[in-house]
Amino acid sequence: MDRRFFTKATLGLIAGSMASQPIIAAPKTNDNIKGQKSESPIIPQNDEAEEQIKVIQSKRFYKHQGKNIEGKCTSLLFFADVHLVPAHLIKIRDFFNKHKKYIDDTIHLGDSVGDFYTGEFTLWDNFPKALNVIGNHDTDAGKNRRCALTDNQKYDIYFKKYISGWKVKQPENAESEGKCYWYKDYNKDLRVIGIDCMRLNDAQYKWFAETLDGAAKKNLKVIIVTHIPPHCNKAIECNFTSLDYLPSFKSNSDYYSKLISAVDAFISNGGTFVSWICGHNHHDSIMYTGTEKNKQLVIVMECATDFSWWTDAVHIPNTATETCWEIISVESISNVIKIARFGNNYDHYLRHKGTFCYDFKNHKVISQS
Numbered sequence: 001m002d003r004r005f006f007t008k009a010t011l012g013l014i015a016g017s018m019a020s021q022p023i024i025a026a027p028k029t030n031d032n033i034k035g036q037k038s039e040s041p042i043i044p045q046n047d048e049a050e051e052q053i054k055v056i057q058s059k060r061f062y063k064h065q066g067k068n069i070e071g072k073c074t075s076l077l078f079f080a081d082v083h084l085v086p087a088h089l090i091k092i093r094d095f096f097n098k099h100k101k102y103i104d105d106t107i108h109l110g111d112s113v114g115d116f117y118t119g120e121f122t123l124w125d126n127f128p129k130a131l132n133v134i135g136n137h138d139t140d141a142g143k144n145r146r147c148a149l150t151d152n153q154k155y156d157i158y159f160k161k162y163i164s165g166w167k168v169k170q171p172e173n174a175e176s177e178g179k180c181y182w183y184k185d186y187n188k189d190l191r192v193i194g195i196d197c198m199r200l201n202d203a204q205y206k207w208f209a210e211t212l213d214g215a216a217k218k219n220l221k222v223i224i225v226t227h228i229p230p231h232c233n234k235a236i237e238c239n240f241t242s243l244d245y246l247p248s249f250k251s252n253s254d255y256y257s258k259l260i261s262a263v264d265a266f267i268s269n270g271g272t273f274v275s276w277i278c279g280h281n282h283h284d285s286i287m288y289t290g291t292e293k294n295k296q297l298v299i300v301m302e303c304a305t306d307f308s309w310w311t312d313a314v315h316i317p318n319t320a321t322e323t324c325w326e327i328i329s330v331e332s333i334s335n336v337i338k339i340a341r342f343g344n345n346y347d348h349y350l351r352h353k354g355t356f357c358y359d360f361k362n363h364k365v366i367s368q369s
Contacts, residue, residue, distance in 0.1 A: 110135025
């Protein structure tokens with residue numbers, strides 16, 4: 001049996017056994033006898049127990065005691081398309097604060113505004129530490145979609161006030177030239193590259209290629225986060241792939257193809273690519289990109305807003321269905337990417353979207369629940 005196999009049944013057994021136990025005070029030790037206070041362990045119950053287990057197991061790194069091997073694990077909280085709903089952003093923020101011991105960072109995958117930018121943006125004041133990328137709605141400044149924000153306007157609205165707290169690396173002259181893209185390294189193992197898919201040009205492509213090269217020199221794995229997914233031609237059959245909507249996007253510009261080709265070259269030259277992680281579609285999908293030599297995994301997330309007519313699950317305000325988010329974790333040695341869903345985790349076919357584990361080196365599904 002694959003030791004990495006971790007099912008919902010396993011979670012249920014653990015959670016059930018924890019929930020059935022009373023809270024028991026810690027046994028007395030010599031220190032207790034000397035008059036020092038002992039604290040009772042706080043054991044969460046029912047749904048909270050499963051939540052805690054998923055968070056902690058997501059952060060668990062590969063460890064082989066017999067061979068004295070111990071890896072690292074980077075856990076990132078992702079959410080997409082929050083569409084100007086403060087209550088949902090606050091719920092995700094509170095989840096992060098509750099479990100921040102086990103989460104390295106939080107990243108939003110674009111479309112922070114509603115239908116279009118209306119002249120004011122204070123939503124991110126509720127969670128300023130959450131990293132962000134630009135979505136298509138974030139660039140619109142009018143109902144007819146013809147009034148697009150300039151690069152400098154986008155930077156001033158969505159980045160300028162918050163980006164210093166993100167601790168990311170920006171391209172040269174980012175603020176003066178409105179370059180809304182960045183990268184950040186985690187645990188000397190993983191580089192996350194944030195792309196502005198609404199401004200794919202020579203300057204960004206040059207920066208992107210150099211950033212990939214820098215990751216290769218440091219032997220860092222790479223994740224790319226952006227709003228609109230790249231062109232994909234094959235889906236992985238799993239509970240995290242929509243049965244209703246499977247996009248077949250052709251790249252919205254030649255530059256998307258150039259980005260995919262740059263990643264393909266990175267892999268061919270010995271680099272370790274983990275995944276694209278995207279939003280935009282409002283549906284979950286796990287897919288591969290087009291016809292290049294090396295497979296590139298693409299994870300697309302369901303929206304975090306209560307937008308029910310274009311989603312796999314109904315999202316009703318003020319219920320447990322209203323929003324959703326995921327912890328996506330990358331293990332350094334086992335080359336495994338793990339997805340754990342929180343919030344709304346069933347589609348309308350009653351398929352459970354709980355966890356998904358994938359070997360991104362050998363392109364093999366390990367488990368799902």
